Amino acid sequence: MSLLESLKPKSGSTHNTKRLGRGRGSGKGGRAGKGNKGQKARKSGNIRRGFEGGQTPIHRRTPKMGFKNTMFRDRYEVVNVGLLESLSGEVTPQILVEKGLAGRPHVKILGKGKLTKSLKVKAQSFSETAKAAIEKAGGQVEVIK
Numbered sequence: 001m002s003l004l005e006s007l008k009p010k011s012g013s014t015h016n017t018k019r020l021g022r023g024r025g026s027g028k029g030g031r032a033g034k035g036n037k038g039q040k041a042r043k044s045g046n047i048r049r050g051f052e053g054g055q056t057p058i059h060r061r062t063p064k065m066g067f068k069n070t071m072f073r074d075r076y077e078v079v080n081v082g083l084l085e086s087l088s089g090e091v092t093p094q095i096l097v098e099k100g101l102a103g104r105p106h107v108k109i110l111g112k113g114k115l116t117k118s119l120k121v122k123a124q125s126f127s128e129t130a131k132a133a134i135e136k137a138g139g140q141v142e143v144i145k
Contacts, residue, residue, distance in 0.1 A: 076125055077102040081133045082113015090120045093144075115139070 021032035034041040050057050077093075083101050084091055093105035109121060111129025118138035124145070126134075131141050 074106070074124075076106055076108035077104055078110055079107055079123075080110050080112040081115045081130050084109075084119060084121065084134075085113070085115055085117060087119065088117065090122070092122045093124070109134075 018028060019026060020028045021030075023029040031041065034045075039045050039047065050059060052058070077096075079096055079101050087095065087099065093102065093107045096102040096107055097105050107123045108125040108127070109123045109130040110127045111131075111133050115133050115137045119134065120140045120142065121134055122142045122144050124143070126141055126143065134141050
């Protein structure tokens with residue numbers, strides 16, 4: 001059993017703290033490593049985050065623009081009507097993902113491009129121009145949840 005008096009830290013694991021402002025011979029005398037004057041050289045020279053020297057800070061100068069509820073808003077994968085030309089029969093969000101036209105199965109169909117085929121298109125959302133283009137080509141539009 002070892003004696004408590006003989007315990008000591010491992011060599012090299014502890015360091016002496018640098019004693020600042022204790023004379024020129026210490027190497028950190030005079031201004032204690034803080035440079036010449038100024039706010040950062042004072043004893044209470046800690047400057048808070050965002051402080052701009054007394055100027056009105058940017059977060060108070062810029063207007064507050066409003067609230068966007070991004071957590072619960074619907075995020076759609078956008079697919080244009082022109083891309084549906086390569087498909088046939090019934091088009092669902094799962095088919096669009098399999099074919100690589102959409103990244104995930106929550107799709108909105110937009111009206112850019114031309115459609116000549118008669119398709120039954122199922123999606124979560126449609127633009128008015130997309131509905132018109134699909135129905136003009138003889139197809140059907142079905143909104144799914």
